[in-house]
Amino acid sequence: MSATTETLEKLGLPLKTAPWDPRFPNSNQTKYCYQSYLDFHRCERIKGEGHSVCQYFKDVFQDMCPNEWVEKWDGQRAAGTFPGKI
Template sequence: MTPQPETSGLPMKTAPWDPRFPNQNQTKYCFQSYLDFHRCEKIKGQGDSVCQYFKDVFNDICPNAWIEKWDNQREAGTFPGKI
């Protein structure tokens, strides 16, 4: 019997499959989820639990360097997406 790895007690989950992005390349899914999160917060207000879904998705599939770059671009007013 193989020993099971220890977990921190947190449930493991990943971003669900989205039929709008059927290909293996998930770049568009990543970017769209980032946009959706910030659009949701703009409408619902910062910290709304409804928007957390989009944040979980983009944090799961987007490289951290991209998220950091986009956050910096939003702060500088040079972000290319429409939020």
């Protein structure tokens, strides 16, 4: 068990990670990251911002995606230049 895991347990915070998704069986999880980002924003567009159902996708992309990518994509969405279909 790592020091980080022990620290989280002492603070009473749950340690969780994105679950395995059979659509992305390879070790390269880039597509899983990107798809979860898209799914989160699509879900919020359909269900409304802050809807609890969308939290699953947010948790997954925050776990799987590098922060730099998310920041870049958020900037692109704000500028209207995001290449994905949301």
